[in-house]
Amino acid sequence: MIRYTLVGSGTVVPDGDRGPAAHHFACGDLQLLCDLGSGTVRRLAALGLPWHALDLVAVTHRHQDHVADLLPLLFALRHTPGIDRVRPLTLLGYGGFARDLETLSGVYGGWVLDPGFPLEVREAADTPIELERGEPWIEIEAHPVVHSPEAVGYRLTLSDAEEREVVVAYTGDTEESAAAIGLARDADLLIAECSMADEDRVAGHLTPGGVGRIARAADVRRIVATHLYPSALALGAREIERRIGELCPVPVDIGADGLTLDL
Secondary structure, X not given: OEEEEEEEOOOOXXXXXXXXXXXXXXXXXXXXXXXXXXXXXXXXXXXXXXXHHOOEEEOOOOOHHHHOOHHHXXXXXXXXXXXXXXXXXXXXXXXXXXXXXXXXXXXXXXXXXXXXXXXXXXXXXXXOEEEEOOOOEEEEEEEEOOOOOOOEEEEEEXXXXXXXXXXXXXXXXXXOOHHHHHHHOOOOEEEEEOOOOHHXXXXXXXXXXXXXXXXXXXXXXXXXXXXXOHHHHOXXXXXXXXXXXXXXXXXXXXXXXXXXXXX
């Protein structure tokens, strides 16, 4: 089984229905999380996802709507009654991620880097990284994108016990660029930020038109549009889907917290 769950489809803007960025992948009993904005641990629990059994957490960049729940996750793994984790956890991030964690450890205490179970900290330059447990395996590779200086997106290859391979590209935050097209090339699923209406386009973020152009150039097979600011939400789901579909006529899902796809 290869399953994707959209945990957080929102942004930095507080929204009772949409948490900040978070994306969960299950491949057999391997568990991977891309980004974890504020409230992600609670949302994982509410969705019945095994937050305590994650194998790898990958962070795209420093902005708090993508990384704010990293320390709450480590704190919960260390102190939740009945959780006695011994399985290693890999933390993957942008260039400078390890230094950021060392700084946070100096502020909050040594448990940040020594949470009571094996912790491996890796950066984008260390990828691709492969995880396997029996037949299921996941490979993750970081690709620079155009947003903040350190920002990356992630390209995942997932293979289950049936020996199928599924390629997923997650943009994190990015603007339209050749880098984003390379990240998405031939992906079975493109999880693309779709922050603003085309009329309100800003640097560093995508619009429905930008998502459609990237998807068409990269020849992707399915799209999830996520990271929706009020500007995009005001268009309505049908209009977002129409604008993307005009440029790339593949299935489009408009992101909502709890959306689940079996890949």
